[in-house]
Amino acid sequence: xxxxxxSGAGRRSVGAQRSQESAEAILEAAQQVLSESGYAGFSxxxxxxxxxxxxxxxxxxxxxxxxxxxxxxxxxxxxxxxPDTGSVEEDLFLFMVSLFRQWRxxxxxNIFRSILAEAQSDPETTAALSAYSEARRQNTGQIIVRAxxxxxxxxxxxxxxxxDLASSYAWSHLLTDRLNENEDTIRQAVRILVHxxxx
Amino acid sequence: xxxxxxSGAGRRSVGAQRSQESAEAILEAAQQVLSESGYAGFSxxxxxxxxxxxxxxxxxxxxxxxxxxxxxxxxxxxxxxxPDTGSVEEDLFLFMVSLFRQWRxxxxxNIFRSILAEAQSDPETTAALSAYSEARRQNTGQIIVRAxxxxxxxxxxxxxxxxDLASSYAWSHLLTDRLNENEDTIRQAVRILVHxxxx
Amino acid sequence: xxxxxxSGAGRRSVGAQRSQESAEAILEAAQQVLSESGYAGFSxxxxxxxxxxxxxxxxxxxxxxxxxxxxxxxxxxxxxxxPDTGSVEEDLFLFMVSLFRQWRxxxxxNIFRSILAEAQSDPETTAALSAYSEARRQNTGQIIVRAxxxxxxxxxxxxxxxxDLASSYAWSHLLTDRLNENEDTIRQAVRILVHxxxx
Amino acid sequence: xxxxxxSGAGRRSVGAQRSQESAEAILEAAQQVLSESGYAGFSxxxxxxxxxxxxxxxxxxxxxxxxxxxxxxxxxxxxxxxPDTGSVEEDLFLFMVSLFRQWRxxxxxNIFRSILAEAQSDPETTAALSAYSEARRQNTGQIIVRAxxxxxxxxxxxxxxxxDLASSYAWSHLLTDRLNENEDTIRQAVRILVHxxxx
DNA sequence: ACCTAAGCGAGACGGTACGTCTCGTCTTGCG
DNA sequence: CGCAAGACGAGACGTACCGTCTCGCTTAGGT
Numbered sequence: 111x112x113x114x115x116x117s118g119a120g121r122r123s124v125g126a127q128r129s130q131e132s133a134e135a136i137l138e139a140a141q142q143v144l145s146e147s148g149y150a151g152f153s154x155x156x157x158x159x160x161x162x163x164x165x166x167x168x169x170x171x172x173x174x175x176x177x178x179x180x181x182x183x184x185x186x187x188x189x190x191x192x193p194d195t196g197s198v199e200e201d202l203f204l205f206m207v208s209l210f211r212q213w214r215x216x217x218x219x220n221i222f223r224s225i226l227a228e229a230q231s232d233p234e235t236t237a238a239l240s241a242y243s244e245a246r247r248q249n250t251g252q253i254i255v256r257a258x259x260x261x262x263x264x265x266x267x268x269x270x271x272x273x274d275l276a277s278s279y280a281w282s283h284l285l286t287d288r289l290n291e292n293e294d295t296i297r298q299a300v301r302i303l304v305h306x307x308x309x
Numbered sequence: 310x311x312x313x314x315x316s317g318a319g320r321r322s323v324g325a326q327r328s329q330e331s332a333e334a335i336l337e338a339a340q341q342v343l344s345e346s347g348y349a350g351f352s353x354x355x356x357x358x359x360x361x362x363x364x365x366x367x368x369x370x371x372x373x374x375x376x377x378x379x380x381x382x383x384x385x386x387x388x389x390x391x392p393d394t395g396s397v398e399e400d401l402f403l404f405m406v407s408l409f410r411q412w413r414x415x416x417x418x419n420i421f422r423s424i425l426a427e428a429q430s431d432p433e434t435t436a437a438l439s440a441y442s443e444a445r446r447q448n449t450g451q452i453i454v455r456a457x458x459x460x461x462x463x464x465x466x467x468x469x470x471x472x473d474l475a476s477s478y479a480w481s482h483l484l485t486d487r488l489n490e491n492e493d494t495i496r497q498a499v500r501i502l503v504h505x506x507x508x
Numbered sequence: 509x510x511x512x513x514x515s516g517a518g519r520r521s522v523g524a525q526r527s528q529e530s531a532e533a534i535l536e537a538a539q540q541v542l543s544e545s546g547y548a549g550f551s552x553x554x555x556x557x558x559x560x561x562x563x564x565x566x567x568x569x570x571x572x573x574x575x576x577x578x579x580x581x582x583x584x585x586x587x588x589x590x591p592d593t594g595s596v597e598e599d600l601f602l603f604m605v606s607l608f609r610q611w612r613x614x615x616x617x618n619i620f621r622s623i624l625a626e627a628q629s630d631p632e633t634t635a636a637l638s639a640y641s642e643a644r645r646q647n648t649g650q651i652i653v654r655a656x657x658x659x660x661x662x663x664x665x666x667x668x669x670x671x672d673l674a675s676s677y678a679w680s681h682l683l684t685d686r687l688n689e690n691e692d693t694i695r696q697a698v699r700i701l702v703h704x705x706x707x
Numbered sequence: 708x709x710x711x712x713x714s715g716a717g718r719r720s721v722g723a724q725r726s727q728e729s730a731e732a733i734l735e736a737a738q739q740v741l742s743e744s745g746y747a748g749f750s751x752x753x754x755x756x757x758x759x760x761x762x763x764x765x766x767x768x769x770x771x772x773x774x775x776x777x778x779x780x781x782x783x784x785x786x787x788x789x790p791d792t793g794s795v796e797e798d799l800f801l802f803m804v805s806l807f808r809q810w811r812x813x814x815x816x817n818i819f820r821s822i823l824a825e826a827q828s829d830p831e832t833t834a835a836l837s838a839y840s841e842a843r844r845q846n847t848g849q850i851i852v853r854a855x856x857x858x859x860x861x862x863x864x865x866x867x868x869x870x871d872l873a874s875s876y877a878w879s880h881l882l883t884d885r886l887n888e889n890e891d892t893i894r895q896a897v898r899i900l901v902h903x904x905x906x
Numbered sequence: 907a908c909c910t911a912a913g914c915g916a917g918a919c920g921g922t923a924c925g926t927c928t929c930g931t932c933t934t935g936c937g
Numbered sequence: 938c939g940c941a942a943g944a945c946g947a948g949a950c951g952t953a954c955c956g957t958c959t960c961g962c963t964t965a966g967g968t
């Protein structure tokens with residue numbers, strides 16, 4: 111991004127219009143807080159402090175902690191690669207390994223864990239999470255759809271169920287701090303799925 | 310009397326002992342609070358109020374909210390059936406369906422969701438959850454172990470990985486409010502796993 | 509814009525200011541609690557409850573129970589009359605009697621007793637009380653200073669010592685519940701002091 | 708012992724008797740706590756801990772913190788010297804100086820401050836303090852009584868009032884941490900009293 | 907010499923208050 | 938008129954004592 115405020119010396123308040131700078135600073139601060147302190151330290155107070163923003167400014171634009179959280183996730187998430195090697199096993203394996211790595215090595219893992227946590231007490235987040243994960247399964251399912259069209263996979267296989275099994279496996283590793291799972295183990299898991307559906 | 314006073318500091322009094330009634334009332338109250346107000350309303354204060362117990366009594370026996378939460382779950386959970394029908398598919402299917410039902414129809418589902426949420430901000434809970442889920446996978450793995458000994462399943466199959474795939478599938482349904490998943494879908498998921506490992 | 513940014517951290521906003529209403533309500537509540545339940549029932553919690561104020565609001569402005577106590581006393585105390593009748597005996601007698609009456613008939617007596625009690629366990633209050641009583645002796649001493657200038661009193665008399673003797677006499681009556689002391693007795697005590705210093 | 712078993716209940720055994728050792732240890736511990744931490748740190752818990760005694764043992768014999776406090780004071784107080792030099796001024800001066808010194812250099816000062824503090828919220832202590840201070844004034848008054856019989860002091864002087872003035876002066880110095888008062892100042896104060904009553 | 911009631915140290919109990927933290931809202935003055 | 942700063946009511950946090958109530962033991966009369 112060009113010309114970003116490196117000094118930290120402070121934004122100037124300019125009056126009546128929504129300050130894009132502020133919004134940006136708030137999202138940036140929220141993401142930093144999540145990265146550094148995780149969900150436990152993620153409080154509106156902490157974000158406001160970090161962003162040098164007033165709490166009401168945050169509440170004005172994000173009705174809840176949850177909304178801010180989701181926004182941060184949207185902002186952070188990079189396009190995950192859905193590989194297309196011609197082999198469903200390789201595709202799923204690469205997808206899984208790269209997802210594990212992304213969660214492990216970028217703030218996305220912490221952020222997503224936070225959203226999962228938040229969703230357990232906030233219905234709005236539950237809904238957002240449902241929609242999001244549904245969409246993700248759709249995407250992941252494309253790997254299977256392509257395999258179906260190649261005839262690599264048994265006709266009648268429901269791509270969503272396979273995608274569900276695969277991403278569930280990833281989630282549970284995220285939730286129980288097992289993102290550094292051995293690659294052999296991941297390959298075995300993927301192979302079970304693939305053998306279970308091969309033509 | 311034989312002189313057996315081995316040390317001058319010897320304690321001659323043991324003090325009052327833990328009141329089982331209180332412990333019971335606290336666990337019961339904790340469960341009620343969780344059921345009624347969910348994880349969001351689950352505070353030590355609320356539990357103490359409900360149990361007509363003093364806060365220090367709770368803190369004396371449960372060092373953290375987390376510990377109480379885990380205890381509540383242990384208490385609530387009824388023995389899940391690990392069926393042994395002679396068919397690995399049937400076994401896994403029945404296990405999965407009964408787990409979904411238990412989570413759906415008793416407070417255990419909500420309690421476990423709370424624990425999962427808590428584990429995302431409290432490292433101690435993360436550890437406890439890891440240990441617990443590991444043990445559970447071990448149990449679930451028994452279904453596979455039996456199938457292995459029957460020769461129903463390919464030699465070399467790692468029971469833990471299968472159990473991991475199965476319980477991950479259950480977890481993600483719990484977390485995204487999909488416990489009322491269609492039984493056909495569950496069966497298809499199970500079948501994929503089973504076909505993936507059959508001899 | 510003229511460059512008057514004297515420090516990089518220059519504050520450009522002052523934030524909300526102290527609510528005079530709250531301060532008033534808190535002092536009022538504190539006084540009520542003291543009047544009704546005495547020092548024993550005087551807790552920050554009770555004051556907050558009565559004032560419908562948050563505890564942090566109290567702690568923000570009064571660092572300790574003590575500080576609040578002193579403020580309540582300052583607020584309550586009406587100007588004590590230091591009479592100037594031209595007779596040192598009459599002046600001291602009227603002062604003493606009016607002080608006894610104020611302590612007896614207004615909450616000030618109980619409040620001051622509380623401060624004396626608090627000062628015995630809290631060093632900060634001890635210091636505040638010392639400063640306060642020193643100032644009071646200074647005031648009371650004016651009666652003697654005037655008498656000195658009239659030549660009514662022996663040259664070289666230290667006004668502070670006389671004031672000390674007089675107010676000590678009042679304190680000890682307050683502390684041992686003898687504020688309804690016979691006026692004749694008070695007059696005799698005053699007379700001893702006055703005869704002891706007359707020219 | 709005469710037969711006074713009036714009830715049919717026929718309890719014959721009187722059980723174990725009060726342990727003098729425990730009582731002693733408790734009083735000793737209480738005194739130590741008061742000396743070291745003052746009234747602020749004087750809690751039943753602290754005393755029990757220090758005495759290696761159970762709290763109920765304390766409550767069995769001393770119904771309240773106050774009662775224990777008074778007992779400690781009774782135990783500690785040494786006979787104060789009421790000098791008899793033939794000069795009322797010298798007698799009062801020596802009495803005052805030795806009282807200041809005792810309070811300054813032994814735990815009695817702290818203990819008496821504690822009682823004064825306690826008396827401000829506990830009526831029972833107020834009563835005990837009143838009775839005690841009355842008796843003390845009686846004693847101190849003996850100095851005046853002797854002076855009266857020597858004709859050193861004006862007939863009609865009320866010894867109690869003089870004693871009241873003197874001990875009030877001492878109290879207020881104790882309460883405001885002025886026990887290290889200059890001896891000249893003390894002498895001046897005493898001289899005022901003595902001149903005020905001389906024949 | 908046994909019995910047994912009471913005293914004992916230890917400590918758990920239901921409570922209250924402590925002083926701190928964060929929540930989400932409200933208020934003030936700057937720009 | 939939107940912003941930062943921050944005060945506010947509310948209420949949970951985890952701790953210290955309160956005064957009461959068991960526990961098992963020790964102890965010392967009375968029989």
